[in-house]
Amino acid sequence: MIVIDGSQGEGGGQIVRSALALSLVTGQPVTIERVRARRQKPGLLQQHLTAVRAAAKIADAEVDGDRMGSARLVFRPGPVRAGDYAFRIGTAGSTTLVLQTILPALATAGGDSTVTLEGGTHNPLAPPYDYLARVYLPLLGRLGPRVTATLVRPGFFPAGGGELTVAVHPARQLGPLELLDRGPILARRVRALVANLPRHIAERECQTVAASPGWDDAQCAVEEVRTARGPGNVLLIEIAAEHVTEMFTGFGQRGLRAETVAERTRAAAESYVQADVPVGEHLADQLLLPLGIGAYQGTGGGVFRTTALTGHATTHIAVLREFLEVRIDVTESGANERLVRVGA
Numbered sequence: 001m002i003v004i005d006g007s008q009g010e011g012g013g014q015i016v017r018s019a020l021a022l023s024l025v026t027g028q029p030v031t032i033e034r035v036r037a038r039r040q041k042p043g044l045l046q047q048h049l050t051a052v053r054a055a056a057k058i059a060d061a062e063v064d065g066d067r068m069g070s071a072r073l074v075f076r077p078g079p080v081r082a083g084d085y086a087f088r089i090g091t092a093g094s095t096t097l098v099l100q101t102i103l104p105a106l107a108t109a110g111g112d113s114t115v116t117l118e119g120g121t122h123n124p125l126a127p128p129y130d131y132l133a134r135v136y137l138p139l140l141g142r143l144g145p146r147v148t149a150t151l152v153r154p155g156f157f158p159a160g161g162g163e164l165t166v167a168v169h170p171a172r173q174l175g176p177l178e179l180l181d182r183g184p185i186l187a188r189r190v191r192a193l194v195a196n197l198p199r200h201i202a203e204r205e206c207q208t209v210a211a212s213p214g215w216d217d218a219q220c221a222v223e224e225v226r227t228a229r230g231p232g233n234v235l236l237i238e239i240a241a242e243h244v245t246e247m248f249t250g251f252g253q254r255g256l257r258a259e260t261v262a263e264r265t266r267a268a269a270e271s272y273v274q275a276d277v278p279v280g281e282h283l284a285d286q287l288l289l290p291l292g293i294g295a296y297q298g299t300g301g302g303v304f305r306t307t308a309l310t311g312h313a314t315t316h317i318a319v320l321r322e323f324l325e326v327r328i329d330v331t332e333s334g335a336n337e338r339l340v341r342v343g344a
Contacts, residue, residue: 001028001029001030001031002019002023002028002029002030002031002322002323003030003031003032003033004019004030004031004032004033004319004322005033005034006032006033006034006035006036006037006071007033007034007037007038008315008318009311009312009314009315009318010038010311010312010315011034011036011037011038011039011315012036012038012039012312012315013036013039013045013047013048013097014285014312014315014316015032015035015036015315015319016032016035016036016044016048016051016052016073017048017051017097017100017101018289018316018319018320019032019075019319019323020051020052020055020075020101021055021100021101021102021103021104021105021289022104022289022292022293022319022320022323022324023055023075023077023323024055024058024059024077024080024102024104024105025080025104025105025108025293025296026296026323026324027077027079028323029074029075029076029077030074030075030323031072031073031074031075032072032073032075033071033072034071034072035048035065035070035071035072035073036048037071042069042071043068043069043070043071044065044066044067044068044069044070044073045068045093046068046089046090046091046093047089047091047093047094047097047098047119049066049067049068050087050088050089050090050093050098050119051097051098051101051102052066052073052075053066053087054085054087054098054101054102055075055077055101055102055105056075056077057085057087058080058081058083058085058102058105058106059077059078059079059080059081059105060077060078060079060081061075061076061077061078062074062075062076063075063076080105080106080108080109081109082106082109082110082111082112082113082168082170083111083113084113084114085102085113085114085115085116086115086116086117086118087115087116087117087118088117088118088119089117089118089119089120089160090119091119091120091160092119092120092123092155092156092157092158092159092160092161093119093120093123093160094119094120094121094123094126094127095117095118095119095120095121095129095155095162095163095164096121096123096126096127096128096129096131096132096164097126097127098117098119099115099117099132099166100286100289102115103115103147103166103168104289104290104293106168106170107140107145107147107168107170107171107174107290108145108170108171108172108173108174108293108297109168109170110170110172111170112167112168112169112170113167113168113170114165114166114167114168115165115166115168116152116163116164116165116166117163117164117165117166118155118160118161118162118163119155119160119162120155120156120157120160120162121151121153121154121155121156121162121163121164122154122155122156122157122162122193122232122234122251123156123157124157124251124253127282127286128234128236128249129149129151129154129162129164130191130236130238130247130249131247131249132149133149133151134238134245134247135245135246135247135283136283136286137149138245139177139244139283139287140290142175142177143171143174143175143176143177143290143294143300144171144173144174144175145168145169145170145171145174146168146169147166147167147168147169148166148167149164149165149166150164150165150166150167151163151164152164152165153227153228154193154195154225154227154228154232155228155229156195156228156230156231156232156233156234157232157251158230159228159229159230159231159232160229160230161228161229161230162228162229173294173297173298173299173300174290174291174293174294174297174299174300175294175299175300176294176299176300176301176302176343177287177291177294177300177302177304178302178303178304179243179244179278179279179287179302179303179304179305180278180303180304180305181243181278181305182241182242182243182244182276182277182278183241183242183243183244183278184241184242185239185240185241185273186240186241186242187219187238187240188214188215188219188237188238188239188240188269189219189221189236189237189238189240190206190209190210190215190219190220190221190235190236190237190238191220191221191222191223191235191236191238192205192206192220192221192222192223192233192234192235192236192262193223193224193225193232193233193234193235193236194222194223194224194225194232194233194252195224195225195226195228195230195231195232195233196228196230196231196232197231197232197233197252199222199224201233201252201258202222202223202224202233202235202258203222204258204259204262205233205235205250205252205258205259205261205262206220206221206222206262207220208258208259208262208263208266209235209237209262209265209266212266214270215266232252233251233252233258233261234249234250234251234252235249235250235251235252235261235262235265236248236249237249237265237266237268237269239269239272239273241278243278244278244279244283246269246272246279246280246283248265248268248269248272248280249265250262250264250265250268272307275307275336275337277305277306277307277337278304278305278306279304279305279306280306280307281306281307281308281309281310281313282310283306284304284306284307284309284310284313284338284340285309285310285312285313285316287302287304288313288316288317288320288328288340288342289316289320291342291343292320292324292326292328292342292343293324294342294343295324295326295327295342295343295344296324296325296326300343301326301341301342301343301344302341302342302343303339303340303341303342304339304340305333305337305338305339305340306337306338306340307336307337307338308336308337308338309330309338309340317330326342326343327341327342327343327344328340328341328342329341
């Protein structure tokens with residue numbers, strides 16, 4: 001039984017999700033103590049419970065502590081079963097974060113799967129659906145599995161009510177990935193989405209980005225979402241390069257000017273461009289799990305260049321090291337540049 005301290009590092013929900021994902025893939029039971037101890041509301045919330053129950057469903061796991069507010073979770077997985085699954089969060093909790101918990105296991109299972117998830121699809125502090133479809137899944141495809149996502153209905157925080165479906169054609173073993181150079185930038189795309197809010201909010205966001213050097217109106221698009229249950233506004237800036245696509249996201253909120261949302265999001269995108277690395281800080285965190293699993297299987301792993309790692313990423317590395325007997329080396333190659341190598 002592996003025991004994980006849920007208060008280590010950033011002490012949040014990712015420790016739960018990654019520990020469950022690794023337990024499913026390796027078959028090792030796990031106990032997580034002091035779950036989300038560093039959060040304002042510690043313990044399991046509805047989004048985390050959905051992830052736990054989804055993980056239990058696909059592997060007929062025995063679970064202790066799967067209740068609201070639980071600070072201790074024991075998870076004993078059985079064999080992972082491919083199949084057709086549907087999970088409903090019941091709040092605006094992130095569907096993409098729940099998916100992160102079960103996707104590694106289904107992506108290396110013995111047959112095709114489909115997953116339908118209901119909840120939030122565009123949430124602050126979580127990768128939105130667009131990031132999943134445009135950035136993460138194409139890279140996962142380079143490792144072997146073919147995974148496609150479809151947005152049935154967007155769900156913005158706090159109303160939720162969104163739905164996405166994912167089709168998984170697995171690869172029993174994950175291959176390697178090398179991302180050392182971004183290559184030339186091929187396109188910059190800006191999308192401003194509004195749901196049940198005035199269109200001018202999205203127009204002002206686009207105008208703010210387009211007015212900056214290196215950007216123009218032709219790169220920008222305004223989209224009015226008419227199927228969402230509640231109000232929402234999200235600005236998506238996509239940087240498509242020869243070897244990788246990255247995305248930067250800003251969320252509108254009450255009391256925050258549209259221009260401020262646009263300036264912050266543009267600044268994050270420009271910081272990435274100026275860093276001249278292929279992998280942004282959030283993508284670095286996302287890649288660690290599949291590369292670690294590939295290295296554990298003896299068929300994958302890899303190396304990539306990124307910016308300085310976030311606390312999220314360093315905590316993720318600590319959890320990976322507790323499960324997998326693989327090397328993870330982080331080398332400083334500049335004030336804001338790191339070389340991350342997973343596996344030999």
